Amino acid sequence: MQVTETLNEGLKRGYTITVTAAELDAKVQAKLVEAQPEIEMKGFRKGKVPMAILRKQFGPRLIGEAMQEAIDGAMQSHFEASGDRPALQPEVKMVGGEDWKEGQDVVVEMSYEALPPIPDLDASNVTLERLVVKADPAAVDEALANLADNAKSFEDRKKGSKAKDGDQVTIDFEGFIDGEAFEGGKGESYPLVLGSGSFIPGFEEQLVGAKAEDEVEVKVSFPENYGAAHLAGKEALFKCKVHAVKAPKAAELDDELATKFGAESLEALKGQIAERLEAEYKGAARAVLKRSLLDQLDGLVKFDLPSKLVEAEAAQIAHQLWHEENPDVHDHNHGHVEATDEHKKLAERRVRLGLLLAEVGRKADVTVSDQEMTQAVLNAARQYPGQERAFFEFVQKNAQMQQQLRAPIFEDKVVDLIVSGAKVSDKEISKEDLQKAVEALDEI
Incomplete structure (x- = not known):
């Protein structure tokens, strides 16, 4: 078996993989020898079917299996030896294709874009401001009045x-x-x-x-x-x-109202409201902090981007924005949506940050636990009341859905890791100013 480099330009790679006819035949022979003891065929005792008959009966199917195994093995060996990690699934094309005949060498062309080398991130170069909002009595009273309105x-x-x-x-x-x-x-x-x-x-x-x-x-x-x-x-x-x-x-603001919402007294209900408000403020402040972090990272670390990854992301952004702008059109065959320069610029940012966060997480051995995944599935299942079991089964069988649920958890853990090493200062502000900061976050 021979692997010959045909392209090495930036992140683009091209190789020719050659599996000789003798190597392929040896693999087929080995499979036949392995299977022979268990094969039964009319006119022969179990395990005594002649090799020539076995080859005629099973040879064509085993050639396909042996060919696939040989190519997969060559690709795996190449990636282990080179250290390359393909950005997307490599494109593999057999030379000769339908004209190939048994007894000929198998020649395959493989091409891909490698993930770029990503510089180490020094989190201490990141300076962040964490917005802090306290649940003051006025905010608690306002939330309490809304509860009373709902209970009217x-x-x-x-x-x-x-x-x-x-x-x-x-x-x-x-x-x-x-x-x-x-x-x-x-x-x-x-x-x-x-x-x-x-x-x-x-x-x-x-x-x-x-x-x-x-x-x-x-x-x-x-x-x-x-x-x-x-x-x-x-x-x-x-x-x-x-x-x-x-x-x-309007409902009276008293202990009776509190019991309707599961609290022992009005004061206890106010305490619960304050905790909920501060949790909401903390979540909003984290979104602002995360945006600030991503903005800094986008300018802090530069590296080459796999063009096909950027193209795929730009196409997805264009498609998503088109549907947001045309919510009443449910026809998915509306035609190709052309990605603009703005879409491509946004795609470059997303790909750069995605690769950087993935690399930081990989080097720090950040993982998503089974417990965290189970909680994510439980949260997602709430969107399908009465169909939770079917949703669980769907997720178990769907690797892509599992990845969709795992990705944001992984990203948040990496963000927390970087923030823990950054220079972070707290700034106390009003809830109105926090709301303005949240509204300033355009979708990225």
């Missing part, structure tokens, strides 16, 4: 009172399109909070001013992007009967 009740208004925005009306309704009732357009004794936006646009506004026992005709148009295709864009008439008009009554 509704009481019947005085007989003959007109419904206002924010009131709850209890209604029967039935929808018609072109005079025909449609499926799913009927409800009885439905409690609807006016202004909640829970019904299609324009519906709730037309019930403002209605009184108990009123019959109201509501005319609306279903949105063009409505989930039910047979209703999308259609004009509809809803016949509504109002049974009750109720005014909102």
Whole structure:
């Protein structure tokens, strides 16, 4: 077997792998000898089938296996000897292809881009500012008021009172399109909070001013992007009967309210709210810190980038942004989205930072534990209520999905590692300033 270099230009590599006919034949022969004792064939005792018959019967299939094993072995030996790590799966093409015949040498062309050598990162050259926000009494009171609003009740208004925005009306309704009732357009004794936006646009506004026992005709148009295709864009008439008009009554800020949210007392609930707020602030501050770190790393370490990796990332960015800008188009065959220079620049940043973080993690033996992966799967499974078991089974069988869940955990652990070696100072700010800092983070 011979491996000959044909290209060594930047990160691009090219090789010709030659497996001689004699080497291939020897591998096939070895496979036949190994299998012979277990083979049974009509007219022969087990293990006594002549080699010539075995070769005729199984030779063609074993040649393919031997060829693949020889090429895979040559590639593995090459990567071990050269130290190269391919950025993407190498392209392998057999010379001669369909014209190849048994008894000929097998010649394969292999090409790939190698991952670049990445300089060591000195984390002490990184200077970061960690934003700190305390959950002050005003923020706790605001969050407590929101909880009370969510726990509010509704009481019947005085007989003959007109419904206002924010009131709850209890209604029967039935929808018609072109005079025909449609499926799913009927409800009885439905409690609807006016202004909640829970019904299609324009519906709730037309019930403002209605009184108990009123019959109201509501005319609306279903949105063009409505989930039910047979209703999308259609004009509809809803016949509504109002049974009750109720005014909102805010929940009292007391121990009884606290128990509704699992706390022993109002003071305990305030303590829980403060902890939750500070956890939210800490998470937001970490996002700002991480962006600052990535910005510094992007300018701190430079190395050549595999062009195909950048091209693939740019194409993915272009495709993703196109769908974000065209959320109503669900056709995935809309055609090729051309990556712009801006997409390519963003792709270069992502690839550079991805390779750098991967290398820092590799050198520091950063790993994702089974426990961390299990927690990640549990978190992801919550998006599929009732289908958690099916999701678990899907992840177990899907290596790509496992990698999607593992990658952000690995990245966060590497980020924490770098931050632990960086110069970090704390800066106490208001929650408003933290919110501005978060809003300034454009998607990267």
